[in-house]
Amino acid sequence: MLEVEDIHTYYGNISALRGISLTVEEGEIVTLIGGNGAGKSTTLRSITALTPARKGTVRFEGKDITKTQPSDIVSSGISMVPEGRRCFPRMTVRENLDLGAFLRKDKAGITSDIARIFDLFPRLKEREKQKAGTMSGGEQQMLAIGRAMMARPRLLLLDEPSMGLAPLFVDRIYDTIREINAAGTTILLVEQSATHALSVAGRGYVLETGSVALADDSEGLRTNPEVQKAYLGI
Incomplete structure (x- = not known):
């Protein structure tokens, strides 16, 4: 589905x-792991052309999207949940979700997808009219994922979804990642x-500088002594 080349x-x-x-x-979940400054977020920004690559090629479903505008990349079927969530703080939960569907014209489908997001995250339904900036970090992370899903992506890019969250919210977010993947994303x-x-990915890449x-499957990375020492605290 996605090929990033050099x-x-x-x-x-x-x-x-x-x-x-x-x-x-x-159908996969693939992860990029590494320390601060390893290039993980920049890789996602290069895929979405927010920080375009100067050399190399990014292909999505066989099409070269390296020089494509970010809005056209969303239209093609890729959405990103950015690091730090980046919800619009003065807008309500519902308004943030509606913005996720900005490029769509199918009103019935949008209504159906709003209902799906509320099923995934019942707390967002409870706070539908609440300003995003007044919610907790975990609730904003749910909203950021919901907003990205409103574009109906075939490929979802998630940048540090657990950052700054309480363990309870982290578990809920990762349960939802599994659900989204099982539903076909x-x-x-x-x-x-x-x-x-x-714990959730089938394969992974370790980035350094x-x-x-x-690169290995998740089990291979989990049992790799260097990965255990550097990233798993073993």
Whole structure:
């Protein structure tokens, strides 16, 4: 479904990604793990053209999207939940969800998807008219995921969904990630908590200083001594 081939991305003259290559097959959950500054978030930003790659190629369902505008990438079937959630704080829960469907014209489908999001996250239904900025971090994370799902993505990119959340909310978010994947959405997950990421993903890539240092299935990464020492606290 997704093929990232030898991409190089810069912030000004600073090299952030140095030849990243990865693939995601339809129906998978694939994770990127690594420390701060490893290039995990930049990889997602390069896929969505928010920080376009200067070299290399990004293909989605066989189509080259490397130079595509971010809004067109959303239309093509990719949505991202950004690091830090980035909900619109002065807008209500419902208004944030409606913005997720901004590019859609099918009113009946939008109504159906709103109901689906409320089924996934009953707390959002309870707070439908509440301003997003007044909610807890966990509730805002639910809203950010719901907003991304309103675009009906075939590929969902998740950037640090557990960051700053209480353990109860983290468990709920990861249960929902499993539900979304089981319902047919492919997921590329960036996560600093390798334990959570590897519990839900089938495969993973370890990033270090803008490069892929290791790629394996989740079990292989969990039992790798270097990964255990660096990322699993073993």
